[in-house]
Amino acid sequence: MAEQQKEQLETILENMSDSLIITDKNQNILLMNAAARAVYPDPDIFNNMSDWFRMINVVDEEGNPIAMENMPSHRAARGERVRNFRTNIMGPHGLVHVEYSSAPLYDTEGNISMIINCSRNVTEEVRSAQLVSNKHEQLLKAEMEKNDALKKAIKLKDDFLSLISHEFKTPITVIISAIQAMEHLCWEQFSDKARRFIGRIKQNAFRQLRLVNNLLEITKIESGQMKLKNxxxxxxxxxxxxxxxxxxxxxxxxxxxxxxxxxxxxxxxxxxxxxxxxxxxxxxxxxxxxxxxxxxxxxxxxxxxxxxxxxxxxxxxxxxxxxxxxxxxxxxxxxxxxxxxxxxxxxxxxxxxxxxxxxxxxxxxxxxxxxxxxxxxxxxxxxxxxxxxxxxxxxxxxxxxxxxxxxxxxxxxxxx
Missing domain, CATH: 3.30.565.10 (Histidine kinase-like ATPase, C-terminal domain)
Known part of the structure; x- marks a missing residue:
């Protein structure tokens, strides 16, 4: 029964998708599964994890070199459990992103007897995340540019309305002032028909003045320039x-x-x-x-x-x-x-x-x-x-x- 369970466990470990390497506390390799043998050198040639790390250039996600003693397997040899430690390794086919997890195993006396090391190639995940991030940044940049263009267009519109309104207001005010002067100084000299025409001019001048005033007020409010006089x-x-x-x-x-x-x-x-x-x-x-x-x-x-x-x-x-x-x-x-x-x-x-x-x-x-x-x-x-x-x-x-x-x-x- 025990032999059967052992075979089942070995089958499971052998067929894991993640690389599995078991070492002693001195980093000597005791076992490698199929996924590990496909990635790491022949254990008959490099039978120690330290030998493997000496032959590769390992850096962190910011590009800073990682000292051997800070690698998960070596930290686990000091009793630390390390999970999801990401590294960048320059391999023969280019940059590879690898995620390590290591944990110590203890004997009955509480001493470290073995170290379990799991690693997983996360290059595709990292690249996908970078693509999503780059796409997001591009969309954000495009949206910011669109918003900036919209703000400029709105400001241009407000400036245009304000300018046009002011330009309209001056002649309208002159027209109204001239009509008021005629009403006070020479109203009696006009015929009834002329008075009706002048009244119509005055009415429409006030209409235009109201429109101009409303446009100016709305422009002030929307541009944040309106001040209350409480x-x-x-x-x-x-x-x-x-x-x-x-x-x-x-x-x-x-x-x-x-x-x-x-x-x-x-x-x-x-x-x-x-x-x-x-x-x-x-x-x-x-x-x-x-x-x-x-x-x-x-x-x-x-x-x-x-x-x-x-x-x-x-x-x-x-x-x-x-x-x-x-x-x-x-x-x-x-x-x-x-x-x-x-x-x-x-x-x-x-x-x-x-x-x-x-x-x-x-x-x-x-x-x-x-x-x-x-x-x-x-x-x-x-x-x-x-x-x-x-x-x-x-x-x-x-x-x-x-x-x-x-x-x-x-x-x-x-x-x-």
């Missing part, structure tokens, strides 16, 4: 004043415009100009797309949103509504709802995109709830932030009033 402002006063400033346009369309808030005052640390642009754009859309005789509601109130204390600024209309598929893309650039009513009110599709960018710049969130034929409700959630208790002064209020007059003219140019 101050402590009464958001109830701001929202009420902005709503009141568009009352005339609501009246012209036969709409009922309502403002409501349970708070009489609320001082917040905020950029009043950005808030103005947000609310004016939402009101402009509400007035554009709400039929005659319907109502628009503006509400400001405290709430908790996403586990934070917020001020909610709500604009709700009884207009045409927005379909569910359009709601998913309504805040993207150059997107407009496709309907006969929207085509009657001209626009570029930049407004809501800019509103969302402004809201996010103020660390807020904008949400939309809409049903076709019933209307839309835009809710802007802004975090409650305050630095001190001093609200805007009288001079700032006067500046707000003057700026609102001009902003409303520009934002509501489609409704004249």
């Amino acid at each position: 101050g402590n402002y009464d958001i109830i006063f701001l929202a009420s004043s902005i709503t009141e400033s568009v009352q005339e346009h609501a009246n012209q369309k036969g709409l009922n415009l309502h403002f409501a808030s349970p708070m009489k005052s609320k001082i917040m640390w905020i950029d009043d100009e950005k808030l103005e642009r947000i609310l004016l754009n939402l009101l402009s859309n509400a007035i554009k797309f709400t039929p005659k005789g319907k109502s628009i509601f503006v509400r400001v109130y405290k709430t908790v949103f996403d586990h934070r204390d917020m001020i909610a600024l709500e604009v709700e209309d009884e207009g045409i509504g927005i379909s569910e598929d359009k709601q998913k893309i309504i805040f993207e650039k150059f997107i407009q709802v496709d309907s006969s009513l929207t085509r009657q009110a001209e626009g570029t599709g930049l407004g809501l995109s800019l509103v969302k960018l402004f809201v996010e710049a103020l660390d807020g969130v904008i949400c939309l709830e809409s049903y076709v034929g019933r209307g839309s409700k835009f809710t802007v959630y802004l975090p409650v932030q305050q630095v001190d208790l001093h609200p805007t002064n009288t001079q700032d209020v006067q500046t707000l009033d003057n700026r609102l007059i001009q902003s409303v003219k520009i934002e509501f140019s489609d409704l004249y």
Whole structure:
């Protein structure tokens, strides 16, 4: 029985795919299997592992020479177990990558009697890994080059838009200034027909100015150049004043415009100009797309949103509504709802995109709830932030009033 087991063990060792060499503690070879005999010299000529290592040049994976005493078989002779020790050997057919594992065997008295050495040619594995690594590096380099080219293209686009917008803004401003001068200095000298033509020029000049301003703002935000000019402002006063400033346009369309808030005052640390642009754009859309005789509601109130204390600024209309598929893309650039009513009110599709960018710049969130034929409700959630208790002064209020007059003219140019 024992003899049969011995034969089975010898058969297994002989047919192992890995090279197996058993030596004594002095590196004298006691046994080599078939895989080892195919790789190593004839044991009748080189019967000691040290002789074998003296005749080859062994280096580590970084190309540094490995001293004989640091080879796994010699380390195992000192009682160390070594696993998966990779080496590079220059053989007759070129560079070979070999992985060694060695372990000592002890006799009954605890002394090293034999050393088991296994080795495996891992050249194909190493080459495959290198090919994968090289391919990965090439793909990474190509992706980085693509990203760099994309960044350059985006910067070129932003620079181009900024340049063109500035170039457009100058003549538009001159046109508007000239029209305003005619209105104040010689309006009575024009016929009714001429006044209508001038009014049409003025309306379209404001439209172009709005487009240019929106493009400039989007370019600033996307290039990281926009700066907030925060101050402590009464958001109830701001929202009420902005709503009141568009009352005339609501009246012209036969709409009922309502403002409501349970708070009489609320001082917040905020950029009043950005808030103005947000609310004016939402009101402009509400007035554009709400039929005659319907109502628009503006509400400001405290709430908790996403586990934070917020001020909610709500604009709700009884207009045409927005379909569910359009709601998913309504805040993207150059997107407009496709309907006969929207085509009657001209626009570029930049407004809501800019509103969302402004809201996010103020660390807020904008949400939309809409049903076709019933209307839309835009809710802007802004975090409650305050630095001190001093609200805007009288001079700032006067500046707000003057700026609102001009902003409303520009934002509501489609409704004249």
